[in-house]
Amino acid sequence: MLPELRAFARFLAGSRAEADDLVQEALARTLRALDGRSDDVDLKAWCLAVIRNVFHEQLRSRRREAARLQAAGEPEPSPAMQEVPGQMRDLARGIAGLPPLLREALVLVGAQGLSHEEAAKVCGVPVGTMKARVSRARRQLAVALDRVTG
Numbered sequence: 001m002l003p004e005l006r007a008f009a010r011f012l013a014g015s016r017a018e019a020d021d022l023v024q025e026a027l028a029r030t031l032r033a034l035d036g037r038s039d040d041v042d043l044k045a046w047c048l049a050v051i052r053n054v055f056h057e058q059l060r061s062r063r064r065e066a067a068r069l070q071a072a073g074e075p076e077p078s079p080a081m082q083e084v085p086g087q088m089r090d091l092a093r094g095i096a097g098l099p100p101l102l103r104e105a106l107v108l109v110g111a112q113g114l115s116h117e118e119a120a121k122v123c124g125v126p127v128g129t130m131k132a133r134v135s136r137a138r139r140q141l142a143v144a145l146d147r148v149t150g
Helices: 002-013 016-034 043-072 086-096 100-111 116-123 127-149
Strands: none
Touching: 002 016, 002 043, 002 100, 016 043, 043 100, 043 116, 086 100, 086 127, 100 116, 100 127, 116 127
16 A cells, blocks of 8 residues: 555645655654544544645644745745656646646546545545546646647
């Protein structure tokens, strides 16, 4: 299950190092929460939900920090981009350019292969909301890729 968790975290975070940190934190939280539990749980869905929650916590924290830096007059740091061959680089940029909620929906359904129902359960939203997010993400990604290749 670890490769799937890392892949999901990588799509959310954008870099291997951040994804590994995200998975490590999520697994530590999951293991602490599992201590002493005897009921049956869908471990994959639970871990994906924890990764998602940790990602959003970190995202909010970074936004607050960026706002503090701007208020202090310091420039916001820019994320480093890894070089990847042509189309993969364009795809990665397109996915990274999606809003976080749309990106996670697309990754859960598209890359992780979860059903809309499973992805909705991971994100704690209705199935219709998940379907709408995936649809919007696909449309926005298609537009972004069309601009690059068109």
